[in-house]
Amino acid sequence: MSTNHITKVAIVGAGGRSGGAMTAELLKTGKHTVTAITRQDSTSPLPEGVKVAKVNYDDQSTLVDALKGQDALIITMGTQAPADTQLKLIRAAAEAGVKWICPNEWGPDSANPDLCKDVSLFAHASGPRDEIKKLGKSSYLAVVCGFxxxxxxxxxxxxxxxxxxxxxxxxxxxxxxxxxSTWPQVGRAVAGLLSLPITAEGGDQERCLDHFRDQMVYISSxxxxxxxxxxxxxxxxxxxxxxxxxxxxxxxxxxxxxxxxxxxxxxxxxxxxxxxxxxxxxxxxNYGKTKGLANEFLxxxxxxxxxxxxxxxxxxxxxxxx
CATH class of the missing domain: 3.90.25 (UDP-galactose 4-epimerase; domain 1)
Structure with a gap:
């Protein structure tokens, strides 16, 4: 990244409800070029204004090529997606030099140990975050929005x-x-988050992505x-x-x-x-009560x-x- 802002964003699931809302709000800012990462055989309609990169999830080189030059990667996918798909994307992002990743969170507080103990889906969310930190090439921004x-x-x-x-x-x-949360609100949250300067500018030392680096970002409707x-x-x-x-x-x-x-x-x-x-x-x-919300901040x-x-x-x- 040659500037202090994210300008190039790749997104998996740009044609979905949540991914579509995020894509629309990112494009609305006028600050981002958005690339939809899609399977080679996909015929799903995509939002107007996005670039398209076709990939083969069984060929890691196609993922790396699609992610080269991107500042950030957003991953949205359903629970029926193959378990290793997200890890493939994270590893490809590390190899391609992508600095920021929004992993496939988009749900209740998967950093709550009691929730994770009782619901396996929430517990599994820590795996991708751990992989990002282990690889050491990217930082994550994990958006918690409830159902x-x-x-x-x-x-x-x-x-x-x-x-x-x-x-x-x-x-x-x-x-x-x-x-x-509603789909549009999460879209606005992601657009607001990725529009922040990377490091602090001016007197506000918290109004930057560094403030959220490798953290959970709590938002709600x-x-x-x-x-x-x-x-x-x-x-x-x-x-x-x-x-x-x-x-x-x-x-x-x-x-x-x-x-x-x-x-x-x-x-x-x-x-x-x-x-x-x-x-x-x-x-x-009620993570807004226990953790606080970033709504006003964003x-x-x-x-x-x-x-x-x-x-x-x-x-x-x-x-x-x-």
């Missing part, structure tokens, strides 16, 4: 809302707060309980609370039941374990939860996994 609000609210096994049957299952009393979510649903739908059936289930009991169901082959039970665990009364899901706006709730409710009318 995606528009995605999670639409799925019954996630935040407990069954829109088709107007039923909600509260974990414990439904009052436990958790941090959750909403700090809400299930009760808060239901209140938003009622405002959006015009329903009364009496129109809904409200059930209650102990969070720890729900988690244990889901863990047992997993052993019997219930594939959705793992989703229930993840989501239920962030609603424990230990504030493990200039993130306050969002209207009802607008995000409407998006989730519309998604629930079709296939919420699509």
């Amino acid at each position: 995606w609000y528009e995605w999670s609210l639409a799925i019954t096994d996630s935040y407990g809302f069954d829109f088709a049957n107007k039923t909600v299952t509260f974990f414990d009393d439904g009052e436990t707060k958790t941090n959750t 909403f700090t809400v309980s299930q009760h808060d979510m239901l209140a938003s649903v009622l405002r959006v739908s015009g329903d009364k609370e009496s129109d809904w059936t409200i059930k209650k289930e102990g969070a720890e009991e729900r988690y244990k039941a889901a863990a047992e169901a997993m052993k019997k082959g219930d594939r959705l039970a793992y989703v229930r374990t993840m989501y239920t665990r962030v609603f424990y009364a230990d504030d493990s899901g 200039g993130l706006p306050e969002e209207n939860i009802d607008e995000a709730t409407k998006i989730a409710m519309d998604r629930a009318k079709g296939n919420p996994y699509a």
